Amino acid sequence: MQDEGIEPNIGDGSRRILDAAEELFADRGFDAVSMHAIAQAAGISKANIYHYFPNKDALYLAVLRSASENLRTLLQEAINSHGSVSEILHHFANSHLQALLKRPRLVRLVWREILEKGAPRAKELAEQGFSELFSNLVELIRNGQERGELRAEIDPAVAAILLIAGNVFFFQHRDTLRHYPEVAFANDPEAYDKAMVELLLLGIATPNPSS
Amino acid sequence: MQDEGIEPNIGDGSRRILDAAEELFADRGFDAVSMHAIAQAAGISKANIYHYFPNKDALYLAVLRSASENLRTLLQEAINSHGSVSEILHHFANSHLQALLKRPRLVRLVWREILEKGAPRAKELAEQGFSELFSNLVELIRNGQERGELRAEIDPAVAAILLIAGNVFFFQHRDTLRHYPEVAFANDPEAYDKAMVELLLLGIATPNPSS
DNA sequence: GTGGCCCTCGACCGGTTGGTCGGTCCAGCA
DNA sequence: TGCTGGACCGACCAACCGGTCGAGGGCCAC
Numbered sequence: 001m002q003d004e005g006i007e008p009n010i011g012d013g014s015r016r017i018l019d020a021a022e023e024l025f026a027d028r029g030f031d032a033v034s035m036h037a038i039a040q041a042a043g044i045s046k047a048n049i050y051h052y053f054p055n056k057d058a059l060y061l062a063v064l065r066s067a068s069e070n071l072r073t074l075l076q077e078a079i080n081s082h083g084s085v086s087e088i089l090h091h092f093a094n095s096h097l098q099a100l101l102k103r104p105r106l107v108r109l110v111w112r113e114i115l116e117k118g119a120p121r122a123k124e125l126a127e128q129g130f131s132e133l134f135s136n137l138v139e140l141i142r143n144g145q146e147r148g149e150l151r152a153e154i155d156p157a158v159a160a161i162l163l164i165a166g167n168v169f170f171f172q173h174r175d176t177l178r179h180y181p182e183v184a185f186a187n188d189p190e191a192y193d194k195a196m197v198e199l200l201l202l203g204i205a206t207p208n209p210s211s
Numbered sequence: 212m213q214d215e216g217i218e219p220n221i222g223d224g225s226r227r228i229l230d231a232a233e234e235l236f237a238d239r240g241f242d243a244v245s246m247h248a249i250a251q252a253a254g255i256s257k258a259n260i261y262h263y264f265p266n267k268d269a270l271y272l273a274v275l276r277s278a279s280e281n282l283r284t285l286l287q288e289a290i291n292s293h294g295s296v297s298e299i300l301h302h303f304a305n306s307h308l309q310a311l312l313k314r315p316r317l318v319r320l321v322w323r324e325i326l327e328k329g330a331p332r333a334k335e336l337a338e339q340g341f342s343e344l345f346s347n348l349v350e351l352i353r354n355g356q357e358r359g360e361l362r363a364e365i366d367p368a369v370a371a372i373l374l375i376a377g378n379v380f381f382f383q384h385r386d387t388l389r390h391y392p393e394v395a396f397a398n399d400p401e402a403y404d405k406a407m408v409e410l411l412l413l414g415i416a417t418p419n420p421s422s
Numbered sequence: 423g424t425g426g427c428c429c430t431c432g433a434c435c436g437g438t439t440g441g442t443c444g445g446t447c448c449a450g451c452a
Numbered sequence: 453t454g455c456t457g458g459a460c461c462g463a464c465c466a467a468c469c470g471g472t473c474g475a476g477g478g479c480c481a482c
Contacts, residue, residue, distance in 0.1 A: 115383060135391075159415050166377075169375070199366075199411075201416040205412040
Protein backbone atom coordinates (compact mmCIF):
# COMPACT_ATOMS: atom_id res chain seq x y z
CA MET A 1 0.00 0.00 0.00
CA GLN A 2 0.98 3.58 -0.35
CA ASP A 3 2.34 5.75 2.39
CA GLU A 4 -0.11 8.36 3.55
CA GLY A 5 1.35 11.81 3.25
CA ILE A 6 4.35 11.74 5.52
CA GLU A 7 6.69 9.06 6.73
CA PRO A 8 5.09 7.75 9.93
CA ASN A 9 8.21 7.08 12.00
CA ILE A 10 10.30 10.24 12.13
CA GLY A 11 11.61 10.26 15.65
CA ASP A 12 14.65 11.82 17.18
CA GLY A 13 16.69 8.68 16.55
CA SER A 14 16.09 8.46 12.83
CA ARG A 15 16.37 12.23 12.47
CA ARG A 16 20.00 12.22 13.52
CA ILE A 17 20.72 9.34 11.19
CA LEU A 18 19.08 11.14 8.30
CA ASP A 19 21.04 14.30 9.00
CA ALA A 20 24.37 12.53 9.12
CA ALA A 21 23.57 10.46 6.06
CA GLU A 22 22.41 13.50 4.11
CA GLU A 23 25.70 15.30 4.59
CA LEU A 24 27.83 12.30 3.78
CA PHE A 25 25.81 11.24 0.73
CA ALA A 26 25.78 14.80 -0.60
CA ASP A 27 29.55 15.15 -0.22
CA ARG A 28 30.77 11.78 -1.36
CA GLY A 29 27.96 9.90 -3.09
CA PHE A 30 26.21 6.66 -2.33
CA ASP A 31 29.00 4.15 -2.84
CA ALA A 32 31.72 6.13 -1.13
CA VAL A 33 29.81 6.28 2.16
CA SER A 34 29.79 3.24 4.42
CA MET A 35 27.14 2.49 7.00
CA HIS A 36 29.88 2.54 9.59
CA ALA A 37 30.77 6.11 8.64
CA ILE A 38 27.14 7.17 8.89
CA ALA A 39 26.79 5.56 12.30
CA GLN A 40 29.95 7.25 13.50
CA ALA A 41 28.78 10.64 12.24
CA ALA A 42 25.42 10.12 13.94
CA GLY A 43 27.06 9.01 17.16
CA ILE A 44 25.42 5.59 17.28
CA SER A 45 26.30 2.03 16.40
CA LYS A 46 26.01 0.69 12.89
CA ALA A 47 23.55 -2.00 13.96
CA ASN A 48 21.28 0.65 15.36
CA ILE A 49 20.78 2.15 11.93
CA TYR A 50 19.16 -1.11 10.90
CA HIS A 51 16.64 -0.67 13.65
CA TYR A 52 15.24 2.34 11.78
CA PHE A 53 16.03 1.50 8.16
CA PRO A 54 15.91 -1.96 6.59
CA ASN A 55 19.01 -1.44 4.44
CA LYS A 56 21.34 1.09 2.89
CA ASP A 57 19.19 1.68 -0.17
CA ALA A 58 16.15 2.45 1.95
CA LEU A 59 18.17 4.90 4.01
CA TYR A 60 19.44 6.63 0.89
CA LEU A 61 15.91 6.76 -0.48
CA ALA A 62 14.61 8.27 2.74
CA VAL A 63 17.37 10.87 2.67
CA LEU A 64 16.59 11.67 -0.94
CA ARG A 65 12.87 11.87 -0.31
CA SER A 66 13.35 14.24 2.60
CA ALA A 67 15.81 16.35 0.63
CA SER A 68 13.54 16.49 -2.40
CA GLU A 69 10.57 17.62 -0.37
CA ASN A 70 12.54 20.26 1.50
CA LEU A 71 14.10 21.52 -1.68
CA ARG A 72 10.75 21.60 -3.42
CA THR A 73 9.07 23.72 -0.76
CA LEU A 74 12.14 25.93 -0.69
CA LEU A 75 12.00 26.48 -4.43
CA GLN A 76 8.25 26.94 -4.38
CA GLU A 77 8.68 30.27 -2.65
CA ALA A 78 10.45 31.62 -5.70
CA ILE A 79 7.30 31.67 -7.81
CA ASN A 80 5.14 33.62 -5.36
CA SER A 81 5.41 37.19 -6.51
CA HIS A 82 3.58 39.89 -8.41
CA GLY A 83 4.18 43.11 -10.25
CA SER A 84 5.56 43.71 -13.69
CA VAL A 85 7.21 40.87 -15.53
CA SER A 86 10.56 42.47 -14.93
CA GLU A 87 9.94 42.56 -11.20
CA ILE A 88 8.62 39.03 -11.16
CA LEU A 89 11.62 37.67 -13.02
CA HIS A 90 14.04 39.52 -10.79
CA HIS A 91 12.29 38.15 -7.73
CA PHE A 92 12.15 34.67 -9.17
CA ALA A 93 15.84 34.57 -10.05
CA ASN A 94 16.87 35.97 -6.72
CA SER A 95 14.67 33.66 -4.67
CA HIS A 96 15.73 30.67 -6.71
CA LEU A 97 19.43 31.31 -6.25
CA GLN A 98 18.99 32.15 -2.58
CA ALA A 99 17.18 28.85 -2.10
CA LEU A 100 20.02 26.96 -3.76
CA LEU A 101 22.64 28.72 -1.66
CA LYS A 102 20.66 28.28 1.53
CA ARG A 103 20.75 24.49 1.49
CA PRO A 104 23.67 23.49 -0.72
CA ARG A 105 23.69 19.97 0.67
CA LEU A 106 20.16 19.31 -0.53
CA VAL A 107 20.93 20.67 -3.96
CA ARG A 108 24.10 18.66 -4.40
CA LEU A 109 22.37 15.51 -3.20
CA VAL A 110 19.45 15.85 -5.56
CA TRP A 111 21.60 16.95 -8.47
CA ARG A 112 23.91 14.02 -7.98
CA GLU A 113 20.98 11.68 -8.32
CA ILE A 114 19.73 13.41 -11.45
CA LEU A 115 23.09 13.21 -13.17
CA GLU A 116 23.72 9.59 -12.27
CA LYS A 117 23.47 7.23 -15.19
CA GLY A 118 24.53 3.87 -13.85
CA ALA A 119 21.90 3.23 -11.19
CA PRO A 120 19.09 5.79 -11.10
CA ARG A 121 17.70 5.05 -7.67
CA ALA A 122 15.00 7.71 -7.60
CA LYS A 123 15.45 9.94 -10.58
CA GLU A 124 11.80 10.93 -10.86
CA LEU A 125 11.75 11.81 -7.18
CA ALA A 126 14.73 14.10 -7.57
CA GLU A 127 13.38 15.65 -10.75
CA GLN A 128 10.00 16.65 -9.41
CA GLY A 129 11.34 19.83 -7.89
CA PHE A 130 12.76 21.01 -11.18
CA SER A 131 9.62 19.94 -12.97
CA GLU A 132 7.34 22.22 -10.97
CA LEU A 133 9.76 25.08 -11.09
CA PHE A 134 10.23 24.82 -14.81
CA SER A 135 6.53 24.56 -15.64
CA ASN A 136 5.69 27.50 -13.43
CA LEU A 137 8.42 29.63 -14.92
CA VAL A 138 7.34 28.81 -18.45
CA GLU A 139 3.78 29.73 -17.57
CA LEU A 140 4.99 32.94 -16.01
CA ILE A 141 6.88 33.95 -19.14
CA ARG A 142 3.94 33.01 -21.31
CA ASN A 143 1.74 35.34 -19.29
CA GLY A 144 4.26 38.09 -19.85
CA GLN A 145 4.03 37.47 -23.56
CA GLU A 146 0.24 37.62 -23.55
CA ARG A 147 0.35 40.88 -21.67
CA GLY A 148 2.73 42.24 -24.29
CA GLU A 149 5.56 42.83 -21.89
CA LEU A 150 7.69 40.11 -23.45
CA ARG A 151 8.39 39.51 -27.10
CA ALA A 152 6.03 36.98 -28.65
CA GLU A 153 8.72 35.50 -30.91
CA ILE A 154 10.81 33.98 -28.13
CA ASP A 155 10.41 30.41 -26.93
CA PRO A 156 9.33 30.54 -23.27
CA ALA A 157 11.06 27.25 -22.59
CA VAL A 158 14.41 28.56 -23.82
CA ALA A 159 14.11 31.65 -21.67
CA ALA A 160 13.15 29.56 -18.64
CA ILE A 161 16.06 27.19 -19.17
CA LEU A 162 18.49 30.07 -19.50
CA LEU A 163 17.34 31.62 -16.27
CA ILE A 164 17.49 28.41 -14.28
CA ALA A 165 20.72 27.33 -15.93
CA GLY A 166 22.34 30.63 -15.12
CA ASN A 167 21.51 30.23 -11.47
CA VAL A 168 22.47 26.59 -11.29
CA PHE A 169 25.77 27.26 -13.00
CA PHE A 170 26.55 30.05 -10.60
CA PHE A 171 25.67 27.83 -7.66
CA GLN A 172 27.73 24.91 -8.83
CA HIS A 173 30.81 26.88 -9.82
CA ARG A 174 30.86 29.76 -7.40
CA ASP A 175 34.04 28.45 -5.80
CA THR A 176 35.75 28.19 -9.15
CA LEU A 177 34.49 31.56 -10.32
CA ARG A 178 36.17 33.24 -7.39
CA HIS A 179 39.54 32.57 -8.99
CA TYR A 180 38.82 34.56 -12.13
CA PRO A 181 39.67 38.25 -12.21
CA GLU A 182 37.03 38.77 -14.91
CA VAL A 183 34.34 37.77 -12.43
CA ALA A 184 33.46 40.59 -10.08
CA PHE A 185 30.28 39.05 -8.68
CA ALA A 186 31.49 35.68 -7.40
CA ASN A 187 30.73 36.65 -3.82
CA ASP A 188 27.58 38.60 -4.60
CA PRO A 189 24.77 36.39 -5.90
CA GLU A 190 22.28 39.25 -5.84
CA ALA A 191 24.44 41.37 -8.10
CA TYR A 192 24.90 38.41 -10.40
CA ASP A 193 21.17 37.76 -10.63
CA LYS A 194 20.43 41.42 -11.20
CA ALA A 195 22.87 41.57 -14.09
CA MET A 196 21.67 38.28 -15.48
CA VAL A 197 17.98 39.17 -15.54
CA GLU A 198 18.66 42.58 -17.02
CA LEU A 199 20.77 40.95 -19.66
CA LEU A 200 18.02 38.47 -20.42
CA LEU A 201 15.44 41.22 -20.64
CA LEU A 202 17.32 43.68 -22.80
CA GLY A 203 19.74 41.42 -24.67
CA ILE A 204 23.42 41.98 -25.22
CA ALA A 205 23.28 43.43 -28.71
CA THR A 206 23.16 47.15 -29.27
CA PRO A 207 19.54 48.03 -30.00
CA ASN A 208 18.84 48.67 -33.64
CA PRO A 209 17.54 52.25 -34.01
CA SER A 210 15.55 51.39 -37.15
CA SER A 211 13.51 48.63 -35.60
CA MET B 212 53.39 10.69 -35.13
CA GLN B 213 51.92 8.60 -32.40
CA ASP B 214 54.10 9.85 -29.57
CA GLU B 215 52.14 12.27 -27.42
CA GLY B 216 55.16 13.38 -25.49
CA ILE B 217 53.59 13.41 -22.06
CA GLU B 218 52.63 9.97 -20.88
CA PRO B 219 55.56 7.70 -21.74
CA ASN B 220 53.79 4.36 -21.96
CA ILE B 221 50.60 4.57 -23.96
CA GLY B 222 50.52 1.23 -25.69
CA ASP B 223 47.69 -0.89 -26.94
CA GLY B 224 47.39 -2.62 -23.59
CA SER B 225 46.93 0.43 -21.45
CA ARG B 226 44.75 2.06 -24.10
CA ARG B 227 42.11 -0.63 -23.73
CA ILE B 228 42.26 -0.31 -19.97
CA LEU B 229 41.84 3.45 -20.16
CA ASP B 230 38.90 3.13 -22.53
CA ALA B 231 37.08 0.66 -20.34
CA ALA B 232 37.83 2.62 -17.18
CA GLU B 233 36.72 5.87 -18.77
CA GLU B 234 33.29 4.53 -19.60
CA LEU B 235 32.79 2.91 -16.21
CA PHE B 236 34.05 5.88 -14.21
CA ALA B 237 31.94 8.28 -16.22
CA ASP B 238 28.79 6.22 -15.73
CA ARG B 239 29.12 5.17 -12.12
CA GLY B 240 31.84 7.21 -10.45
CA PHE B 241 35.10 6.25 -8.80
CA ASP B 242 33.88 4.27 -5.82
CA ALA B 243 31.18 2.33 -7.61
CA VAL B 244 33.63 0.83 -10.10
CA SER B 245 35.80 -2.09 -9.02
CA MET B 246 39.11 -3.01 -10.58
CA HIS B 247 37.61 -6.38 -11.38
CA ALA B 248 34.86 -4.72 -13.39
CA ILE B 249 37.38 -2.65 -15.30
CA ALA B 250 39.49 -5.71 -16.06
CA GLN B 251 36.43 -7.59 -17.26
CA ALA B 252 35.35 -4.71 -19.48
CA ALA B 253 38.85 -4.47 -20.92
CA GLY B 254 39.01 -8.22 -21.47
CA ILE B 255 42.07 -8.78 -19.32
CA SER B 256 42.86 -9.95 -15.82
CA LYS B 257 42.71 -7.66 -12.85
CA ALA B 258 46.35 -8.27 -12.01
CA ASN B 259 47.33 -7.09 -15.46
CA ILE B 260 45.96 -3.63 -14.76
CA TYR B 261 48.55 -3.32 -12.03
CA HIS B 262 51.22 -3.99 -14.61
CA TYR B 263 50.35 -0.65 -16.22
CA PHE B 264 49.05 1.39 -13.30
CA PRO B 265 50.36 1.30 -9.72
CA ASN B 266 46.92 1.58 -8.12
CA LYS B 267 43.32 2.56 -8.66
CA ASP B 268 43.89 6.24 -7.96
CA ALA B 269 46.64 6.44 -10.55
CA LEU B 270 44.39 4.77 -13.09
CA TYR B 271 41.59 7.20 -12.37
CA LEU B 272 43.98 10.11 -12.62
CA ALA B 273 45.29 8.87 -15.96
CA VAL B 274 41.73 8.52 -17.24
CA LEU B 275 40.89 12.00 -16.06
CA ARG B 276 44.02 13.48 -17.57
CA SER B 277 43.31 11.89 -20.91
CA ALA B 278 39.69 12.97 -20.81
CA SER B 279 40.56 16.52 -19.85
CA GLU B 280 43.04 16.87 -22.69
CA ASN B 281 40.66 15.44 -25.25
CA LEU B 282 37.82 17.59 -24.04
CA ARG B 283 40.00 20.65 -24.06
CA THR B 284 41.09 20.24 -27.66
CA LEU B 285 37.50 19.47 -28.60
CA LEU B 286 36.24 22.65 -26.98
CA GLN B 287 39.09 24.67 -28.42
CA GLU B 288 37.56 24.37 -31.87
CA ALA B 289 34.56 26.35 -30.73
CA ILE B 290 36.48 29.61 -30.48
CA ASN B 291 37.93 29.55 -33.99
CA SER B 292 35.58 31.63 -36.05
CA HIS B 293 35.15 35.05 -37.60
CA GLY B 294 32.51 37.38 -38.89
CA SER B 295 30.08 39.58 -37.04
CA VAL B 296 29.63 39.13 -33.34
CA SER B 297 26.29 37.55 -33.95
CA GLU B 298 27.81 35.00 -36.31
CA ILE B 299 30.69 34.33 -33.95
CA LEU B 300 28.41 33.72 -30.99
CA HIS B 301 26.15 31.47 -33.00
CA HIS B 302 29.13 29.47 -34.15
CA PHE B 303 30.60 29.35 -30.68
CA ALA B 304 27.42 28.12 -29.05
CA ASN B 305 26.83 25.54 -31.72
CA SER B 306 30.37 24.21 -31.70
CA HIS B 307 30.44 24.13 -27.94
CA LEU B 308 27.23 22.14 -27.63
CA GLN B 309 28.21 19.83 -30.47
CA ALA B 310 31.49 19.14 -28.69
CA LEU B 311 29.67 18.27 -25.50
CA LEU B 312 27.24 15.99 -27.30
CA LYS B 313 30.00 14.35 -29.30
CA ARG B 314 31.81 12.92 -26.30
CA PRO B 315 29.30 12.76 -23.47
CA ARG B 316 31.46 10.34 -21.51
CA LEU B 317 34.31 12.79 -21.29
CA VAL B 318 32.01 15.58 -20.20
CA ARG B 319 30.30 13.55 -17.50
CA LEU B 320 33.63 12.29 -16.23
CA VAL B 321 35.16 15.74 -15.95
CA TRP B 322 32.01 17.30 -14.57
CA ARG B 323 31.74 14.63 -11.93
CA GLU B 324 35.19 15.49 -10.71
CA ILE B 325 34.44 19.21 -10.65
CA LEU B 326 31.30 18.75 -8.58
CA GLU B 327 32.91 16.35 -6.13
CA LYS B 328 33.47 17.83 -2.73
CA GLY B 329 34.62 14.95 -0.58
CA ALA B 330 37.84 13.98 -2.31
CA PRO B 331 38.90 16.34 -5.07
CA ARG B 332 41.38 14.15 -6.85
CA ALA B 333 42.28 16.47 -9.67
CA LYS B 334 39.94 19.39 -9.64
CA GLU B 335 42.32 21.84 -11.25
CA LEU B 336 42.99 19.35 -14.02
CA ALA B 337 39.31 19.03 -14.76
CA GLU B 338 38.72 22.75 -14.59
CA GLN B 339 41.37 23.79 -17.06
CA GLY B 340 39.11 23.13 -20.03
CA PHE B 341 36.43 25.44 -18.72
CA SER B 342 39.02 28.02 -17.78
CA GLU B 343 40.32 28.47 -21.30
CA LEU B 344 36.87 28.42 -22.79
CA PHE B 345 35.55 30.98 -20.38
CA SER B 346 38.44 33.39 -20.77
CA ASN B 347 38.29 33.20 -24.54
CA LEU B 348 34.56 33.79 -24.58
CA VAL B 349 34.84 36.78 -22.28
CA GLU B 350 37.53 38.25 -24.52
CA LEU B 351 35.34 37.62 -27.52
CA ILE B 352 32.41 39.46 -26.02
CA ARG B 353 34.65 42.30 -24.92
CA ASN B 354 35.84 42.71 -28.48
CA GLY B 355 32.24 42.91 -29.59
CA GLN B 356 31.68 45.68 -27.09
CA GLU B 357 34.68 47.63 -28.31
CA ARG B 358 33.47 47.35 -31.86
CA GLY B 359 30.10 48.69 -30.74
CA GLU B 360 28.18 45.60 -31.75
CA LEU B 361 27.40 44.72 -28.16
CA ARG B 362 26.09 46.97 -25.44
CA ALA B 363 28.82 48.41 -23.28
CA GLU B 364 26.75 48.25 -20.10
CA ILE B 365 26.62 44.46 -19.88
CA ASP B 366 29.11 42.42 -17.88
CA PRO B 367 30.96 40.16 -20.35
CA ALA B 368 31.43 37.52 -17.67
CA VAL B 369 27.69 37.28 -17.05
CA ALA B 370 26.99 36.93 -20.74
CA ALA B 371 29.68 34.29 -21.09
CA ILE B 372 28.38 32.33 -18.14
CA LEU B 373 24.84 32.43 -19.47
CA LEU B 374 25.91 31.09 -22.83
CA ILE B 375 27.99 28.27 -21.42
CA ALA B 376 25.44 27.50 -18.71
CA GLY B 377 22.66 27.29 -21.27
CA ASN B 378 24.59 24.73 -23.26
CA VAL B 379 25.71 22.74 -20.25
CA PHE B 380 22.20 22.64 -18.87
CA PHE B 381 20.83 21.43 -22.16
CA PHE B 382 23.50 18.77 -22.36
CA GLN B 383 22.97 17.52 -18.83
CA HIS B 384 19.19 17.49 -18.91
CA ARG B 385 18.38 16.68 -22.50
CA ASP B 386 16.91 13.33 -21.47
CA THR B 387 14.69 14.96 -18.88
CA LEU B 388 13.67 17.77 -21.21
CA ARG B 389 12.30 15.29 -23.69
CA HIS B 390 9.44 14.57 -21.32
CA TYR B 391 8.13 18.12 -21.28
CA PRO B 392 5.54 19.11 -23.87
CA GLU B 393 6.65 22.74 -23.52
CA VAL B 394 10.07 21.82 -24.89
CA ALA B 395 10.02 21.49 -28.65
CA PHE B 396 13.79 21.43 -29.17
CA ALA B 397 14.87 18.57 -26.90
CA ASN B 398 16.02 16.52 -29.90
CA ASP B 399 17.37 19.46 -31.88
CA PRO B 400 20.41 21.06 -30.23
CA GLU B 401 21.01 23.35 -33.21
CA ALA B 402 17.54 24.80 -32.96
CA TYR B 403 17.99 25.25 -29.24
CA ASP B 404 21.29 27.07 -29.67
CA LYS B 405 19.87 29.26 -32.41
CA ALA B 406 16.98 30.32 -30.20
CA MET B 407 19.25 30.78 -27.20
CA VAL B 408 21.79 33.02 -28.92
CA GLU B 409 19.05 35.10 -30.55
CA LEU B 410 17.41 35.46 -27.18
CA LEU B 411 20.70 36.52 -25.63
CA LEU B 412 21.33 39.02 -28.38
CA LEU B 413 17.94 40.67 -28.54
CA GLY B 414 16.59 40.06 -25.05
CA ILE B 415 13.17 38.80 -24.12
CA ALA B 416 11.52 42.13 -23.33
CA THR B 417 9.58 44.01 -25.95
CA PRO B 418 11.90 46.73 -27.29
CA ASN B 419 9.36 49.51 -26.82
CA PRO B 420 7.48 49.43 -23.52
CA SER B 421 3.70 49.58 -23.84
CA SER B 422 2.99 52.18 -26.49
C1' DG C 423 9.01 -8.82 41.40
C1' DT C 424 8.54 -10.05 36.22
C1' DG C 425 7.24 -10.05 31.77
C1' DG C 426 7.02 -7.60 27.52
C1' DC C 427 8.78 -3.65 24.55
C1' DC C 428 11.67 -0.57 22.44
C1' DC C 429 16.62 0.99 21.85
C1' DT C 430 21.10 0.06 21.65
C1' DC C 431 25.17 -2.48 21.12
C1' DG C 432 29.47 -5.75 20.27
C1' DA C 433 30.43 -9.60 17.82
C1' DC C 434 29.97 -11.96 13.94
C1' DC C 435 28.82 -13.56 8.81
C1' DG C 436 29.63 -14.27 3.82
C1' DG C 437 31.07 -11.67 0.11
C1' DT C 438 33.78 -8.10 -2.18
C1' DT C 439 37.37 -4.78 -2.19
C1' DG C 440 42.11 -3.01 -3.65
C1' DG C 441 46.30 -4.97 -4.05
C1' DT C 442 50.22 -8.80 -4.08
C1' DC C 443 52.78 -12.80 -5.52
C1' DG C 444 54.75 -16.57 -7.94
C1' DG C 445 54.79 -18.16 -12.12
C1' DT C 446 53.66 -18.89 -17.42
C1' DC C 447 53.99 -17.47 -22.05
C1' DC C 448 56.46 -15.69 -25.90
C1' DA C 449 58.93 -12.39 -29.03
C1' DG C 450 63.58 -10.58 -29.59
C1' DC C 451 68.24 -11.41 -29.60
C1' DA C 452 72.78 -13.44 -28.99
C1' DT D 453 70.00 -22.76 -28.72
C1' DG D 454 69.34 -20.57 -24.48
C1' DC D 455 68.52 -16.20 -22.11
C1' DT D 456 65.99 -12.11 -21.03
C1' DG D 457 62.28 -9.15 -20.05
C1' DG D 458 57.79 -7.43 -20.76
C1' DA D 459 52.89 -8.94 -21.02
C1' DC D 460 49.79 -11.56 -18.70
C1' DC D 461 47.32 -14.55 -15.36
C1' DG D 462 45.13 -17.59 -11.24
C1' DA D 463 45.33 -17.74 -6.64
C1' DC D 464 45.74 -15.50 -2.71
C1' DC D 465 45.65 -11.78 1.19
C1' DA D 466 44.09 -8.53 4.81
C1' DA D 467 40.72 -5.20 5.21
C1' DC D 468 36.37 -3.69 4.73
C1' DC D 469 31.67 -3.99 3.02
C1' DG D 470 26.41 -4.44 4.01
C1' DG D 471 23.78 -6.93 6.93
C1' DT D 472 22.45 -10.31 10.98
C1' DC D 473 22.09 -11.95 15.66
C1' DG D 474 21.66 -12.49 20.47
C1' DA D 475 22.02 -10.10 24.40
C1' DG D 476 21.69 -6.42 27.43
C1' DG D 477 19.40 -2.32 29.72
C1' DG D 478 15.87 1.22 30.80
C1' DC D 479 10.91 1.74 31.26
C1' DC D 480 6.10 0.94 32.13
C1' DA D 481 2.01 -2.05 33.33
C1' DC D 482 0.80 -5.46 36.21
